Amino acid sequence: MKIVTGGAGFIGSNIVKKLNERGIDDIIVIDDLTDGRKCRNLQGLDFFDYIDYEVFAGEMADGSFDYGTIDVIFHEGACSDTMNYDGRYMMKNNYEGSKNILHYCMERKIPFLYASSASTYGSGKNGFREEPACEEALNPYAYSKLQFDRYVRRMLPFSQGQVAGFRYFNVFGPQENHKDRMASLIFQKYRELREKGKITLFEGTAGYENGGQIRDFIYVNDVVNVLFYFWEHPELSGIYNCGTGKGHTFNEFVSGIISYCGKGSVEYVPFPEILKGKYQSYTTADTTKLMAAGYDKGFTPLEEAVKEYCGILAKNGGYYA
Template identity: 65%
Template structure:
């Protein structure tokens, strides 16, 4: 059996789809379907069972979860709203459950591959290497991700089964339709451009020109490939960046949407006061550690990935096809 927490969400559903393509349907999806829109992500997936995340977390915490032998746990379930400021809520959701699941997997010798975040690098002024001196948390969303990584490190010399934390950079692609303002700019601006012929980006900040802030944008298919690579190499454990190692400006990222659409222009709007002091103007994964352990599956060229995703947005409402 394979467990995918957050399996009805963005990255999780793409991961389940890839597992299906490998012939695996003995999958238990764990998620929260309070937002019923996520059921659409499940439509084209083949899986064994679904468990509500509250029931799952309780069973894990109490030590009485049992579904038979488990090959791997892919843990992507979490609150993904980077603007959530209820610290108690986000620690409950993004740290305590992850910690309990980590110990469950260790106790049962199950490989545990979990989602961390590039937000653990704060402004990134000290670089984007998987090391303590580069890390800081600028907001309540980043803190439990960072705390989880540091907690896992305390056991790195005592592990009895694989544990991998993947620091996702800016992921985009199909099945993020339910994420609203947390969805990628490709999804948000594709439809805005179709309706108005206009894409809006922030004016310059932190010394960057208008639309010149840069991010390491990574296609969700590549994120899935990194997850599967580590599952196929159970001898590998640790915290690893999950980014392409190449940053692009928002201007270039959105130009790819315009190029696909054959129309549109970029308009710049004032940088929001609420984001000042909490915004990463530059991210770029240091992929040295990832490549050093043998990852050789490459990354999709940004322009090609955006075009592929825009095709789904235009013809399939942004959902993966069966």
């Protein structure tokens, strides 16, 4: 049996889809469907059972979870709202809950592949290498992810099974509709262009020109490829960047959207005061460690990925089915 926490979410549902494409359906989906829009992400997916996250988390906490033989846990479930400043909630959900699943896996030598975040690098002023000297948390979400990574580092010497965390950079692709303001800029700007005939981007800030802020955009299919590579190589443990290693400006990626739609223009708006000091103007993954682990499947070129995703947005509103 395979477990995917956050299985009705963005990356989680893409993992389930790719498992299905491999003929695998002995999957337990763990999620919180308070936001019922996520049900749409499960449309057309095959899995053995669904368990509410509160039930699962409670059983993980008290040690009562028993669902037979578990082959792997893909832990994608988390509160990912970087604007949520309830630190107590973040730590309970993202940190304590993750610790319980980690210990469950360590005790049973179950591969544990979990979602971390590039937000653990803060402003990025010290670089984007998987080491403490580069790490900085600018909000409770980032802190919850960073603190769990630090805990994993302490536990790794005691683990006899695989434990691998992945610091996702700017992931985009199908099934992210429910994320609202946390959805990728590609999702947001495609819809803005369709609705308003133009795309708005921030004016320059922190030394960057208008629309010149840089992100390492990675297609969700490539993220799943990275995860499956590690699942296929259980000897690999540690914390790894999950990005392409190549940065693109906002101007570059929106040009791909405009090109697909065949119309549109860009308007630059003032940078919000509320984001000053809390915003990453530059992210580009250092993929040295990922490449050293042998990952060789490459990454979808941004232009190609944007075109494919825009096609799915145009056909199904951003869903696979």
